[in-house]
Amino acid sequence: MWEIARSNKRKSVIFVFLMALLLVLMGGVFGEHFAQSAETGLLVAFVIWVILSIIAYFQGRNVFLAVSGAHKIRKEDHPRLFNIVEEMTIASLLPAIPEIYIIDDPAPNAFAVGRKPDSAAVAVTSGLLNTLNRDELQGVIAHEIGHIINRDTLFMSMLGVMLGSIVILSEIARRSLFFGGGRRRTRTSSSGGGQIQVILMIAGLVLMLLAPILARLIYLAASRKREYLADASAAIFTRLPEGLASALEKISVSPIRLRKINQVTAPMYTINPLQNMKLAEDSLFSTHPSTLNRVRILRSMAGGSGYDAYDAAFRAVTGQTRAIIPPSALKTAHATVPSRSRRSDPKSDPGTDQTKQAPSAMGMAGAVLTAAVLMDAAAEPVTPAAKVRETTDAIWKSRGxxxxxxxxxxxxxxxxxxxxxxxxxxxxxxxxxxxxxx
Amino acid sequence: MECPVCRESMIVIEYDDIELDYCVGCMGVWFDAGEIELMLGKSGIPFPSEALRFRVADTDARELRRPCPLCGKTMQKVCPEHGRVILDRCPAGEGIWFDAGEIREVIKESAGAAGDIVLGALRRYLGEALAEK
Known part of the structure; x- marks a missing residue:
């Protein structure tokens, strides 16, 4: 299950390198321009980056959960949600069950945080718990666990820190310029210094304007692809692409917007809460691929829930010729995974269907997963009002x-x-x- | 949530899918925005109901001003449109605070059949809290 994480790592290096290059360039040019010393600028850029990185690495998870207003819950607070997370932990071979948080917010959404797979956390909003049925909720949890397994949670937060540093540097430069900072006296010691100064000044201005935009584009390009991969992982863990497809549809048509949200935290959610849902196509500025495409791909997966089926569906829907799934992953056991039928569909016969398929598809994990699914079958509240009560009670309990x-x-x-x-x-x-x- | 009168932590009471907050110290009740409407709607009373229209109270000097338990803003003194009981309402629309016995007084004041239906609905939810002491 780690082949995507490995492949991502190689690509991450390129993204991190690009971002670092931008940061160094900015530090150097700004230092030269404002303090007549590229070294000073580099030092300032480096210090900002180190401080933010230390905070993000050690406290990023907690800061993010606190900013979102998430409260940790115990198993007895919401047994059904715990059961689903446990199932998906087993199916994904995650080394430890992530901590589970609930955010009291009527807008349906979810996110995952944590730098290591054995100390991750998954947060869902009360709106998500109230809106989705079991299959859909399982799809969303599987997508989030996909992010943890693929190491997106660590990578996106580190890349986010670099983006933050670039934005801060550019802001400092902009303010210094605005308040008349920046010594413009030319150095007489070097011949032709004036010309270099002018070039540097122009370069500095261009960088000041373009760097934050460029950094954002790098950040967004990295995050978009990872959404597709997390969707593919979710299909494998649940063996039911329709669950996530239907959940994405419900989340995207919900008219309710998240209350505590900003530009930095937005990319972490299952569906970008700030993005205009009417955007049908991917654009350079979107953090997430278009929801319409994600749903279409999941629904066009023919012949199973594995990487092969996802890759074929991705190419058919987007018209791209390049594979979205890394070739190394297409050679693993997860390339072909049979699908199961919907549990929420009363016409299907989940018992026989799942027990027949699970052991061959997922080995022991699959068998345990099936048992958990069947055990929990009666636990889902029947009426919408009962579901809302289950969620509100979990929120009260999470607050002691x-x-x-x-x-x-x-x-x-x-x-x-x-x-x-x-x-x-x-x-x-x-x-x-x-x-x-x- | 803190009681706006005695600053004690309030108890949440849930009955028939509706949650209210009340203070055991003073038995005052807080209705979140929309909860009265929800309660009446469940009893088949269409909203807006006659009994639920409020106007800003003529004189508010007699009663102490209180903070909204949700947003902390000083609450407005309001009266039911045709009544005299002075209630506290959040200026940001978070909800309404009834001191002990004020719900009963509001219902008593509201004239005619509309009041009786509202009384019926509230009695179902609040039971003994409305009984004469």
Whole structure:
């Protein structure tokens, strides 16, 4: 399952190199222009980059989760979601179950963070849990785990830091220029220095304007391809491309926008929350490939859920002749993976279908996966209202609330900082000891 | 969430898929925006209901101004359109705060049949909280 990660690594080196080159060039030219010393500029660029990198490497995950307003949940808070994440952990051979976070936001979306596959985290919004059925939710979780397995979470955050450094440098240069900074006296010691100064000044101006845009393009180009690869991984883990396709469709047509979102965090989500959903085609400035294309590819996967089927569908839908899946991955066992039928479709017979296919497709992992799928079958709430209650209860529990069921039919939810020893029910006036909450 | 009157942590009560916040200390109740409408809608009362129109209170000097438990902005003093009970409403539209007994008073004031239906709906949700003490 790591062949995409390996192939990505080689391409990542190119992207990182391009980004670094841009950073060095900016530092040098700005230093020469503003402080008459390229070394000073290089040093400033280097220091900004090192500081941001250290923060991103050690605290990036927590900063990102905190900024998004995510709360960690335990298994008992939302057993169904845990069950799905566990299944996908097994199917993807991820070394550890990622931590699970819920964001209280009605817009359906999800993201994954973490620099290592054994210490990753997956966050989903309450809107996602309320909107999707089990197959769809499984597709989204599999896509996020695909990002973790393919090492996108680490790479995109490191590349994001370089982008951030370039933006900050360019901002410093712009402000210095605006406030009259930048010594323009020419150096008399070197002959022809004036001419070099002019060239440097123009180069500096051009860089100041273009570097952040160029850096963003590199960043976005890297992130787009990784979305396709994570979709391909999701198809293999779930063996049901339709699950993710249908989820992407539901997420993209949702009129609700995420509340806590900005340009830097946007590329981390399953579907870019800032992108205009009507854009049908890929453009240079999109973080994610067009949702329409992603859905079309998943739905055109004929003859299974493996890399072969995804690659063929990708070429048919986009009209590109180059493969999206690295050739090394097409030679592995995951090249051909049989699909399973939809669980949410009452006409299908999931039991016999899955037990027949799983062991041959995925070995032990597949068999365990099938067992988990079947065990959890009854756990999905039937009505939309029950699903919403399941989600809101998980959010309360993630914030440390404990519950008391009152015989009058009401449920009392007690905050963690409640100081009294008793709780009087608002409906029936019954007194409950606060200690009875669980 | 903190009670705007006594600053205690409020309890969340859920009944029939509707969640309200109340304070055990003063028995005041907070309705998030849309929750009253949801409650009445479930009882078949179309919104906007006569009983739910508010106007800014004529005199607000008698009661202390309180912060909205959600956004912290100072709440407005409002009255039901045809009543005199003074309630607190968030200026940003986050919700309405009823002191203990104020829900009952609002219903008592609202004239005619509309009030009775609203009373029926609220009694279903709030039960004893509406009973005369």
């Amino acid at each position: 609330y404990r519950f008391i069921p009152c015989p009058c039919g009401a449920a009392l939810k007690v905050p963690p900082d409640y100081r009294r020893t008793d709780i009087v029910c608002l409906r029936c006036g019954r007194k409950h000891p606060a200690a009875s909450a669980s």
